[in-house]
Amino acid sequence: MATLFSAAYTTMLVRFLICVAVNWFIIDRLYYSKSKRRDFFFTFMLISIAIFFIVYFMIFVLEDMKGKTSMGIGIGLFGIFSIMRYRTDAMPVREMTYLFLIICLSVVNALAVNMTYPELLLTNLIVVVCVWLCEQKLRVRSSKIIQYDRIELIKPERREELLADLEQRTGLKIQKVEVGGIDFLRDTAVLRITYQGEETLPNEVNEQFLITKSQWKESV
Secondary structure (H helix, E strand, O other): OOOOOOHHHHHHHHHHHHHHHHHHHHHHHHHHHHHOOHHHHHHHHHHHHHHHHHHHHHHHHHHOOOOOHHHHHHHHHHHHHHHHHOOOOOOOHHHHHHHHHHHHHHHHHHHOOOOOHHHHHHHHHHHHHHHHHHHHHOOOOOEEEEEEOOHHHHOHHHHHHHHHHHHHHHOOEEEEEEEEEEEOOOOEEEEEEEEEOOOOOOOOOOOOOOOOHHHHHHHO
């Protein structure tokens, strides 16, 4: 009696379960626990699943088309990493990094045909540990973009007055101020402030001055 699934397909399913479990742990326990962004949680998980199956079936279909495997893999991987453009608004750097990581893990797990399960698990574990260490040790300093109206205080010799005014108006303990563009017609300047404070949830509109079309649609 013929078996329901071939040995190769069963092996693929096991590697798929490993891929999903590892990606879920990274997204849920390391990314989502700090960001609380359910939209990116949804995107990361579905992209990881789609990338795994695309890479796996692309390779094994192309194996039957002799001589075209390497070219097909190259074209396929180029298309996969072009998915980094999969967004309407600009994606924050942290989310972009996690998306790149999830895509890479999905590709690795799909291609790891000649690796044993312990080797595959160890490879995934190394990635998870590296992400955890970066989240624990490399904390991002809190910063904010401000349109500032008292441009007479942006002079280097009046830096103390500038800091005092910003702290009084924002209520933040400011550690660093960077001066950007200056608009003399409107008497305004763009400042980036770095401030001291407890770690808070990421603010999606922290460096945004205008409401985008997608945000209007989400609020309706």
